[in-house]
Amino acid sequence: QVHLVESGGGLVQAGGSLRLSCVASGRTFSSMGWFRQAPEKEREFVAAISWKGGSTYHANSVKGRFAISRDNPGNTAYLQMNSLKPEDTAVYYCAVAGSGLSYLTNIGDYNYWGQGTQVTVSS
Numbered sequence: 001q002v003h004l005v006e007s008g009g010g011l012v013q014a015g016g017s018l019r020l021s022c023v024a025s026g027r028t029f030s031s032m033g034w035f036r037q038a039p040e041k042e043r044e045f046v047a048a049i050s051w052k053g054g055s056t057y058h059a060n061s062v063k064g065r066f067a068i069s070r071d072n073p074g075n076t077a078y079l080q081m082n083s084l085k086p087e088d089t090a091v092y093y094c095a096v097a098g099s100g101l102s103y104l105t106n107i108g109d110y111n112y113w114g115q116g117t118q119v120t121v122s123s
Contacts, residue, residue: 001026001112002024002025002026002027002028002096002111002112003024003025003026003112004022004023004024004025004094004095004096004112004113004114004115005022005023005114005115006020006021006022006092006093006094006114006115006116006117007020007021007022007023007117008020008021008117009092009117009118009119010118010119010120011120011121011122012084012119012120012121012122013121013122014084014085014086014121014122014123015083015084016084016121017080017081017082017083017084018081018084018119019078019079019080019081020034020078020079020081020092020094020117020119021076021077021078022034022076022077022078022079022094022114023075023076024075024076024077024094024096024112025075026112028051028074028075028096029051029074029101030051030096030097030098030099030100030101030104031048031049031050031051031096031097031100031101031102031103031104031109031110032048032049032068032070032074032077032094032095032096032097033045033046033047033048033049033068033094033095033096033097033103033104033105033110034046034047034048034068034077034079034092034093034094034095035092035093035095035107035110036088036090036091036092036093036119037090037091037093037116038087038089038090038091041090043093043107044059045059045105045106045107046058046059046062046066046068046079046092047059047062047066047067047068047079048068048103048104048105049068049069049070049077049103050101050102050103051074051101051102052072052074052101053069053070053071053072053074055102055103056068056069056103057103057105061087062081062088065081065082065083065084066079066080066081066082067079067080067082068080077094079092081119084119084121085121086121086122086123087121088119088121089119089120089121090119091116091117091118091119092116092117092118092119093113093114093116094113094114095107095110095111095112095113095114096110096111096112097109097110097111098110098111098112
């Protein structure tokens, strides 16, 4: 069993930055990812990182602005968010995949989820 706790969300003006953190307890020898869900929209992939942190993948909508990272020994993931836009407003969720050492982008590959942290970007 894996328990995840996110932090770092908040209210920021457009163009600002936030850094989200996700602390995991339990087995985290797999991909960790960040997803987000805006009101009345489906949850969508944001970024993912492999078990040892050597490989990452970011959604096109955040590429060049967001960066996922992971500490060693790998039970904490971060999402550095720069140049935030109002359309980035959402609840951000951290997740751990059930298996797989490489990064995974499919929501169905993730078995464990945090409670989410709200990010609001004002224009």
